[in-house]
Amino acid sequence: MTTLSLLMTLGIWAQSYKQENDISYTTKTDAYSKERLKLDVYYPEGANDVPVVVWFHGGGLEQGEKEIPWKLKEKGMVLVGVNYRLLPKVTVRETLDDAAEAVAWVFRHIDKYGGDPKKIVVTGHSAGGYISMMLCLNKAWLKTYDIDADAVWLYAPFSGQAITHYNVRKMQGIPPLQPTIDEYAPLYWVRPDCPPFVLICGDRELELFGRYDENQYLARMMKLVGHQQTYLYEIDGHGHGGMIEPGYHILETHIKKMLDPKKP
DSSP states (O other): OOHHHHHHHTTOOOOOEEEEEEEEOOOOOSHHHHHHOEEEEEEETTOOSEEEEEEEOOSTTTSOOOOOOGGGTTSSOEEEEEOOOOTTTSOHHHHHHHHHHHHHHHHHHGGGGTEEEEEEEEEEETHHHHHHHHHHHOTHHHHTTTOOGGGSSEEEEESOOSSSOHHHHHHTTOOTTSOOOSTTSGGGGOOSSSSOEEEEEEOTTTSGGGHHHHHHHHHHHHHHTTOOOEEEEEETTOOTTTTHHHHHHHHHHHHHHHHOTTOO
């Protein structure tokens, strides 16, 4: 274990951090891709082999901007905030391809920032949670960029949609409360052999469009097909947006446990 990893395990974090913004991660050449497909990297100076959190923003796949998850700052990790192209300017296939390309960039470049490519966490809120689910369960997206989806250390979607995303259905002429499950639904791709899968949601009575119930069913199906490391959390009293801050604590707890499985 490196000195910094030991300090992280003990809860003593690095003090000096830097951030690089608007790094292009794409080989796409169209104007919208050049404008949009950028990421920010926040990292502890002098770090080596520390965990990396890749964060996809929310906004219903139609809006939103890359962000560094503020509650995870100054905790000895490399944080990556990613932009992707938005509906309806592009299709969801292009959005998911962007996300896969961003994760592939992280695998190939994050060591320059002290991050460990073997400890990459893919996460995000709402639309970002949906994206992280899709990258986890349908291995084809990352395979396009010669990355095995199972090489990701941990997937931890916050309030991700487990059925076909409602704004994908909108482009199909389907209203948000008419659920469908097709190839753009994480549920379609349940499998027993993926990395640890942490599903974090708000209160079932306060979440958007029954989001907790979708995640509960996804967790049940994952376990039924044989995946033993699916974890489901419901944050009582917190709605779709309010669950983000306490969700960070759950994510951080899982990261610490994976760094030191013997620690209670």
